[in-house]
Amino acid sequence: MKYASPMMRSYDVVIVGGAIMGSSAAWFLTDSADFDGSILVVERDPSYEFASTSHTNSCMRQQFSNELNIRISQFAAEFVRDFRSFMGGDPDVPDLAVNHFGYMYLADDDDFAAVLRQNQLTQEAFGAGTKIMSAAEIKAAYPFYNVEDIICGSHNLVDEGYFDGGTMFEWWRRKARQNGAEYLANEVVDVSVAHNQVESVTLATGETVSCGTLINASGPRSVEVAKLAGFTLPVEPRKRYTFIFDAADKLDQTLPLTIDPSGVHVRDDGGAYLAGCPPDVDTAVAYDDFAMDPDVWEDKVWPALANRIPAFERIKVQTRWAGHYAYNTVDHNVVVGPHPEVNNFVFMNGFSGHGLQQSPAMGRGVSELVAHGSYQTLDLSSLGYERILANVPFVETAII
Numbered sequence: 001m002k003y004a005s006p007m008m009r010s011y012d013v014v015i016v017g018g019a020i021m022g023s024s025a026a027w028f029l030t031d032s033a034d035f036d037g038s039i040l041v042v043e044r045d046p047s048y049e050f051a052s053t054s055h056t057n058s059c060m061r062q063q064f065s066n067e068l069n070i071r072i073s074q075f076a077a078e079f080v081r082d083f084r085s086f087m088g089g090d091p092d093v094p095d096l097a098v099n100h101f102g103y104m105y106l107a108d109d110d111d112f113a114a115v116l117r118q119n120q121l122t123q124e125a126f127g128a129g130t131k132i133m134s135a136a137e138i139k140a141a142y143p144f145y146n147v148e149d150i151i152c153g154s155h156n157l158v159d160e161g162y163f164d165g166g167t168m169f170e171w172w173r174r175k176a177r178q179n180g181a182e183y184l185a186n187e188v189v190d191v192s193v194a195h196n197q198v199e200s201v202t203l204a205t206g207e208t209v210s211c212g213t214l215i216n217a218s219g220p221r222s223v224e225v226a227k228l229a230g231f232t233l234p235v236e237p238r239k240r241y242t243f244i245f246d247a248a249d250k251l252d253q254t255l256p257l258t259i260d261p262s263g264v265h266v267r268d269d270g271g272a273y274l275a276g277c278p279p280d281v282d283t284a285v286a287y288d289d290f291a292m293d294p295d296v297w298e299d300k301v302w303p304a305l306a307n308r309i310p311a312f313e314r315i316k317v318q319t320r321w322a323g324h325y326a327y328n329t330v331d332h333n334v335v336v337g338p339h340p341e342v343n344n345f346v347f348m349n350g351f352s353g354h355g356l357q358q359s360p361a362m363g364r365g366v367s368e369l370v371a372h373g374s375y376q377t378l379d380l381s382s383l384g385y386e387r388i389l390a391n392v393p394f395v396e397t398a399i400i
């Protein structure tokens with residue numbers, strides 16, 4: 001990779017990582033009437049080949065158990081629905097493709113059924129359209145499922161399903177650049193902190209760039225960037241497998257994003273289908289380990305699919321990939337906001353499997369922090385770094 005040099009030696013904001021989070025922060029900042037500073041986005045791999053953003057399944061859901069996560073996703077739904085007007089009404093900005101097939105969580109034991117019922121009450125209280133369905137109701141609505149072992153499911157067809165996060169990312173990057181943010185192919189290899197302030201970053205090419213605020217948007221590697229500043233961050237890369245497959249016997253209706261009790265999930269993918277799962281042994285992996293387990297499809301995914309949806313006895317994999325979650329081992333949720341002492345170091349890390357849908361609320365929130373010193377719309381403080389220091393998990397039971 002040939003790295004470039006920055007145009008200036010000092011920026012108001014340096015963003016480490018230019019994928020969906022870094023670009024969301026960059027775009028919201030350049031769009032803010034209350035911020036007119038300079039922005040440098042440093043990206044070590046502008047092809048984004050290994051970024052979580054390039055390996056995503058690109059879905060959003062209202063089915064969380066915590067009000068704040070529900071509100072964060074509700075803003076995603078609003079942002080996606082009114083994408084062009086949020087992007088300033090530019091007629092070149094496309095409508096974002098969406099498919100509200102909903103998530104279908106299936107419970108085959110009483111404990112998980114109780115969790116789904118409790119979560120449905122919370123979701124309904126905050127305006128989500130989630131319904132609990134009995135096995136018979138699921139079978140009536142979606143006859144292709146085998147529901148013999150199923151107690152109930154929870155399902156929501158409002159603002160829940162696939163959305164085109166890739167196009168959202170492209171436009172954030174494009175517009176942030178047009179608005180003056182500088183994207184630089186380079187790597188942040190050191191961070192200098194003095195008197196409880198980040199003073200500068202050092203690039204792989206040797207230049208030192210001073211900054212008013214540093215935003216850590218470096219995905220699974222965010223622990224390394226935090227370390228450069230002297231902080232610990234409980235985030236590690238965890239592998240997740242995805243398969244796109246074709247079925248000889250296609251379903252005659254749209255397949256919701258089905259969370260099977262086996263841990264395999266599957267959804268419609270525009271004529272084909274997408275399935276995914278974690279490895280059986282789910283531990284931290286090397287940053288460059290994207291190897292597929294050669295047996296996981298035959299041994300785990302296909303049997304689970306054929307059991308739940310008998311029409312999937314005859315299916316053929318078209319594409320497969322492994323991607324990394326930036327997995328927060330404390331509570332699987334984002335760490336966002338300033339370090340309590342070095343308050344010009346801003347975290348945007350640890351999104352696990354729900355970062356794409358959280359990116360609009362995260363970019364907006366971080367831009368408010370930089371421009372105003374505090375959140376102006378949705379208060380994200382309970383997702384801050386303080387809880388990590390205190391080791392008090394943010395409670396969210398609906399994790400995939």
Ligand SMILES: Cc1cc2nc3c(=O)[nH]c(=O)nc-3n(C[C@H](O)[C@H](O)[C@H](O)COP(=O)(O)OP(=O)(O)OC[C@H]3O[C@@H](n4cnc5c(N)ncnc54)[C@H](O)[C@@H]3O)c2cc1C
Nearest residue numbers: 017019021044052053057058059188219323354355356357
């Ligand atoms: C298989 C899979 C399925 C998923 N499905 C969904 C889903 O359905 N819905 C959902 O909402 N979310 C989903 N996610 C999660 C979502 O994709 C991620 O949370 C999100 O993409 C994270 O974006 P990011 O910008 O934080 O990280 P990344 O996309 O990983 O970007 C970080 C960037 O930082 C750069 N970088 C790292 N270190 C440095 C450095 N020192 N200097 C410069 N640059 C650096 C990297 O090169 C990289 O481009 C899924 C993730 C995976 C892996």
